[in-house]
Amino acid sequence: MARYIMRRGIASILVIFLVSIFTFLLIHLQTGDALTVKLRQRLPEEQVQALRAQLGLDRPLWEQYWDWLSGVLRGDLGRSFFREQEPVWTRIKAALPVTMELVGIALVVSVAIGVPVGVVSAVRRNSFLDQMGRLFAVIGLAVPVFWLGTVVLTYGGIWFQYSPPLTFSYFWDDPLSNLEAMWLPGLVLGYNLSAINMRITRSSVLEVMRQDYVRTAWAKGLRERAVLVRHVLGNSLIPVVTILGNQFVYVVGATVIVEFLFHLPGIGFVALESISTRDYNLMQGTVLVIGVMVVLANFLIDLLYARLDPRIRLGAVASS
């Protein structure tokens, strides 16, 4: 197992390194740099060059990348080109709890909705409830997050004269205000995920219900509730637990849109802002943090898989 963990760990570090290189190259391929965004006017050429040198934009790309990378290795993500040279880590540190909270709420919502609907749908197979549950899942899978978010905002305003707060408070500063800002985007994001959970739960429950030990439980004369809770649910939720890890990866990406729509100052919002302003240091920092989160999640999923299914870790050992 230790060898397996080490192999996965090294692969994860390599992935993060490659992500940072690709991000760096892709953003530098785009026309325009931080200075053109910042100035929005023309200056005499010598002044432009001086400012470019001040920001370090006049150096070769590899040198800029190396500077950034060596800073990262020392724990310094650099400083923002905008926002008066604010350290990148300060900005990320402020944004990270927002995104993590949003992701957490979305995952809780997705399980809270998806699992019960999936179970009911499987247990009452081909009934009206099942049809409704499947319709719910199809809509959830088909509707993009940005559309759902826009509809919720628009009709929330028109029908209920409601909009989320425009200023953000952290949970530890003002829990009520924080939850008021978070519940709607969390619900939008969670609904999208719950559709997948519902489908997986339904098919998994159906599969388990066909197993011999479940038939034995029925034959013993147990009540439906007991069969479901004691024998079906536990085993059928294993695929849901493993899919949650993958959902984490998806949600982190989707937060970019949701945070922008609902005006939440999370990592996704910061990433979008840094891309549009070509704030290279901030963008590299946010992408690195998102990359680390995703890779870490994948790493944990791999460990979870290995834990749940010994064939995976044994296979890895055998192939080495």
Added chain:
Amino acid sequence: MKVPYIDGFEAPILNVNVPLEEAAFRDGRIHTIWTHTKKAFDTMMRVFPDNVGQVTAPPPGYQPYITLKLDKPPLNDQRVRAALQHLIDINAIIEGIAEGLADPGLAHDYSFYGREFPWTLQELIQLGANMEYNPQKARQLLSAAGFDRGIGRPLKFMYGTGDPLIAEVYRAVANFWRQGGIEVVTDEVAITDIARFNAVFFGKQWGEIDAVGFAFAGPGTDEDQYCYGPLNSRSLRNFFWVNDPRLDDLTERQRRIFNIEERRQVAMEIVKRELSQSYRIWLITPYKMAVRRGVVFNVVDTIHAWHNIGWGSRGNQYVWFSSIP
């Protein structure tokens, strides 16, 4: 900040997030909203009974117009530029896109010329603008410039899509040009890619681009901003490729004259010269439509009149509605 009568200001920046902005206005979280379309204006006016609407013709700081790559063929030919202007039906854009809530555009401060309101289309034509919608004349001009069809090659036209109304104006222009037989390749730039737009426009890295839709001309509290700034070949605010010795002379002269009447005459020469040469393609100046809650009386009016102290305040206020007209 502590100010009399109110506890303070909160100014969240909702960057082009119309659904959130409208929901927040309905919720009462914000008290003033800039509605980009007449439909949105009408809708927002109905939200609260105490709402007040303000429709203003903004000063010439913000309006869609088109800048051209003037230093290379075929746009270095005045006849081609005039033809491009003649192919655009300004009135159709005002009526069809701005729903009547716009005037013909020209980024010169009309209040400097003693005017209450922006120039009408007829007045601009009388000043020498090639703004009359006349496809026949456009064809003749193109033919005289040596082009039997179009301008001999595709015209690459870049513009931003941040403001929905202004983006529609540019799309309409592209279609007018296509109707005139010009092959137009459009390059729409999203707000998130503003860096590319800035690099092209402010950095003058036009490459193969022939025309750029631009919407900011100011702001400026003096007509010099609209004369020397964009039109003098040595000015750093000349992003427009204008290099005209006559304009260089006039724009420098006007900034040395202290007598207002005399300066107006020179500045008017600049306006006429620019219009006749079609250095920029003028379109419309959309009215600004804003709705505010009655409780914030007089706080937002200045902001919605573009916050230019002593400028535009004489005539740019058009209509006040205390209810839907």
